[in-house]
Amino acid sequence: MPRKKLDRNTMKWYRAIWLSCEQATFLMSKKEEGKLVFKEKIQLRLHLRICDFCTRFQRQVRFFTRHAAQAHEHTGALLREEKKEEIRGMMRE
Amino acid sequence: MNNHLALFNPDKWVDNYADALYAYTMARVNDMQLAEDIVQNTFLSAWKGRDTYKGQASEKNWLYAILKNKIVDHFRKQSTGSLTLDAGKEGQYFEDGHWTEAAAPKEWGQYTEQPVEKKEFYSVLEKCKQKLKDIQQAVFVMKYMEDAEAEDICKVLNITSSNYWVLIHRAKLQLRKCLEKNWIGIQ
Numbered sequence: 269m270p271r272k273k274l275d276r277n278t279m280k281w282y283r284a285i286w287l288s289c290e291q292a293t294f295l296m297s298k299k300e301e302g303k304l305v306f307k308e309k310i311q312l313r314l315h316l317r318i319c320d321f322c323t324r325f326q327r328q329v330r331f332f333t334r335h336a337a338q339a340h341e342h343t344g345a346l347l348r349e350e351k352k353e354e355i356r357g358m359m360r361e
Numbered sequence: 362m363n364n365h366l367a368l369f370n371p372d373k374w375v376d377n378y379a380d381a382l383y384a385y386t387m388a389r390v391n392d393m394q395l396a397e398d399i400v401q402n403t404f405l406s407a408w409k410g411r412d413t414y415k416g417q418a419s420e421k422n423w424l425y426a427i428l429k430n431k432i433v434d435h436f437r438k439q440s441t442g443s444l445t446l447d448a449g450k451e452g453q454y455f456e457d458g459h460w461t462e463a464a465a466p467k468e469w470g471q472y473t474e475q476p477v478e479k480k481e482f483y484s485v486l487e488k489c490k491q492k493l494k495d496i497q498q499a500v501f502v503m504k505y506m507e508d509a510e511a512e513d514i515c516k517v518l519n520i521t522s523s524n525y526w527v528l529i530h531r532a533k534l535q536l537r538k539c540l541e542k543n544w545i546g547i548q
Binding site: 288289290291293294297298301303321322324325328329331332333335336337339340341342343344345346347348351352354355356358359 | 380385405508526529
């Protein structure tokens, strides 16, 4: 919901292009792919200017999606020695 | 110049790369047995194809390229192609399009501003990722960990682009909520 009191015409205009939070978060993924049409770009920008929840959602999702690719550098997972030996054996044949 | 042939040394592959390839795979498929199989197949394919190595890429990058193909192959095989998405799953997060009180994103504070080196974040992310359905994991891994284009992901998984948008949206909603609860600690 808009924070400031808006005049009637502006309210009308807002209603015509206002996205729900469900739609706005959905469009964020499309945006990553460069698939937003002009109207959607404007709608999303406007929604994010006003909606704190969706702004947070965007920031938090960006945060964990950006870090996900490096996950393997932090797990310390090791291949079992027996498996390594098995593979070495197969490569000798 | 730019030729890596002199450094090509299959005898040392397992010693040099097995752990790294395995950790990389585990982070993407979440299954020990499967990750072992994928790594084994990668080495065997590389071994059989060692004569085709021309030295344009480093040995390491060449092995990773083979590995990444095997991972995508796994997702391709896993995807049955007969996807039915239950309608209204977003209902846990939204009511009439608005965030429900329980699902509305809370402030995460300083957590997201610092560089993440904490092992804890990654282990929680891992657990949260495991809770996703297979197809959602596949979409998430390919998009955000393998940096694939949506169009290519749809081809591999044999899904429509509208399925893709729904799956990625739900994966994000679920992961965000799970991280908030288990990493940030907001119930």
